[in-house]
Amino acid sequence: GNSVTQMEGPVTLSEEAFLTINCTYTATGYPSLFWYVQYPGEGLQLLLKATKADDKGSNKGFEATYRKETTSFHLEKGSVQVSDSAVYFCALRLQGAQKLVFGQGTRLTINP
Amino acid sequence: DAEITQSPRHKITETGRQVTLACHQTWNHNNMFWYRQDLGHGLRLIHYSYGVQDTNKGEVSDGYSVSRSNTEDLPLTLESAASSQTSVYFCASSESNGPEAFFGQGTRLTVV
Numbered sequence: 001g002n003s004v005t006q007m008e009g010p011v012t013l014s015e016e017a018f019l020t021i022n023c024t025y026t027a028t029g030y031p032s033l034f035w036y037v038q039y040p041g042e043g044l045q046l047l048l049k050a051t052k053a054d055d056k057g058s059n060k061g062f063e064a065t066y067r068k069e070t071t072s073f074h075l076e077k078g079s080v081q082v083s084d085s086a087v088y089f090c091a092l093r094l095q096g097a098q099k100l101v102f103g104q105g106t107r108l109t110i111n112p
Numbered sequence: 113d114a115e116i117t118q119s120p121r122h123k124i125t126e127t128g129r130q131v132t133l134a135c136h137q138t139w140n141h142n143n144m145f146w147y148r149q150d151l152g153h154g155l156r157l158i159h160y161s162y163g164v165q166d167t168n169k170g171e172v173s174d175g176y177s178v179s180r181s182n183t184e185d186l187p188l189t190l191e192s193a194a195s196s197q198t199s200v201y202f203c204a205s206s207e208s209n210g211p212e213a214f215f216g217q218g219t220r221l222t223v224v
Contacts, residue, residue, distance in 0.1 A: 004154075006154075032211075036215075041217075042217055042218075043202055043215035043216050043217045043218055044155075044202065044204075044215040045215065046212045046213070049211060049212070051211075089154060089155065098143045098160075098162060098206065098208065098209070099145065099157060099160060099170075100145075100155075100157075100204075100213055101157075102147075102154045102155040102156075103154050104152060104153060104154035105149075105154045105155075
């Protein structure tokens with residue numbers, strides 16, 4: 001079936017550290033890929049997306065590249081801030097479909 | 113500004129009671145979704161709708177029902193609440209084939 005696997009959390013880093021959160025997927029065809037972020041006490045909001053192979057999504061200093069050969073969409077940021085502390089979800093949407101399939105989420109804590 | 117709102121934000125109910133969670137969106141989106149969020153499982157799809165009078169079961173639909181009588185609302189009903197339904201529930205909406213889903217702030221439901 002279609003699924004998304006994220007690295008286990010929680011992840012704790014110091015401010016200005018480099019961040020990678022791994023995400024791999026299993027899907028038929030050519031899905032669109034997304035990263036959503038959930039700040040404490042809030043709903044999810046879209047962070048970035050990519051709709052085809054080799055596309056790079058970017059927003060707020062975060063980047064992720066759609067790698068079809070490795071079925072991956074890893075999230076990276078060069079220098080994290082305390083305000084980046086949140087839960088991050090990787091998700092996919094199949095071609096022609098409307099539903100999102102989510103990974104289990106990774107809780108990120110940034111210490112000053 | 114358009115938005116999606118859920119109510120109540122917090123609810124405590126007793127086992128066996130019927131509970132309805134409200135979701136209202138002013139985006140005029142055709143697609144609406146209900147997810148539950150549990151530690152270690154990420155977000156799992158309960159029910160979804162692609163338009164008025166359309167409803168579909170998601171991966172964890174047992175014990176839940178929805179109805180779509182207008183574009184703006186997709187209430188989620190727990191027919192007979194069980195402790196296993198203690199969770200945080202998120203409603204989301206999106207345009208048909210739109211690039212992004214918009215989420216409500218969530219409802220924390222506790223079944224005692």
